[in-house]
Amino acid sequence: MSKSKAQQTQEKILKVATHIFSVKxxxxxxxxxxxxxxxxxxxxxxxxxxxxxxxxEACIQRFIKKIDKVRRENLATIDTDGEHDKxxxxxxxxxAFTEPHYQLLTDEEGYDYAKLIARCALEPxxxxxxxxxxxxxxxxxxxxxxxxxxxxxxxSVDTIIRVFSFFVEYMLGAPIEKGVIxxxxxxxxxxxxxxxxxxxxxxxxxGFNTVITKGRL
Numbered sequence: 515m516s517k518s519k520a521q522q523t524q525e526k527i528l529k530v531a532t533h534i535f536s537v538k539x540x541x542x543x544x545x546x547x548x549x550x551x552x553x554x555x556x557x558x559x560x561x562x563x564x565x566x567x568x569x570x571e572a573c574i575q576r577f578i579k580k581i582d583k584v585r586r587e588n589l590a591t592i593d594t595d596g597e598h599d600k601x602x603x604x605x606x607x608x609x610a611f612t613e614p615h616y617q618l619l620t621d622e623e624g625y626d627y628a629k630l631i632a633r634c635a636l637e638p639x640x641x642x643x644x645x646x647x648x649x650x651x652x653x654x655x656x657x658x659x660x661x662x663x664x665x666x667x668x669x670s671v672d673t674i675i676r677v678f679s680f681f682v683e684y685m686l687g688a689p690i691e692k693g694v695i696x697x698x699x700x701x702x703x704x705x706x707x708x709x710x711x712x713x714x715x716x717x718x719x720x721g722f723n724t725v726i727t728k729g730r731l
Contacts, residue, residue: 524563526554527548529623530548530552531570531573532623532626533626534548545559573630578650584614592607601719605715605719608715608719611685612715616707619707632687635687654675655675658671658674674722680721684717684718688710
């Protein structure tokens, strides 16, 4: 089924807005710049999305539902109560969570989204917290419960959720912090994606190990 003109316009605005937000952040997007880049009248973006905040959220929502679906499917394949070493199982869980996100860095639109979501974690709390909780919290809880089972501390899932939240923030920001992605818009190779994912997963395993060895669970 072909898309309507309105749907095509919305998708074009979202694509352009995602790129601008990813480079300049929430405050850096101007209605005039967006309208010119998308080839629409000045009033069109807000006709379709109502406000800058709703446009920003729509940009994030474009990918997050697809990513969440893959994450849940990935997690369902892991035997969290298996006989393998607990850290082997923890590694599989963290890979299952991070892989759908990092695969975006090999795709043009996905690359902009990865930068956008990384910047979102750095935006003022009134912007970032509500959006990230809305689209990440349920899956974060699902993964935290799986980690609690692997670490044999099901009663400490609230603590694990907090630790996992730090892990998610590191996952989002690490590619920018390490200089792997920048404003050059050069897509990453499979090896580069693998390297940054390995770094982040190792960080996560170390973080949970520290919590366990210090008896904080």
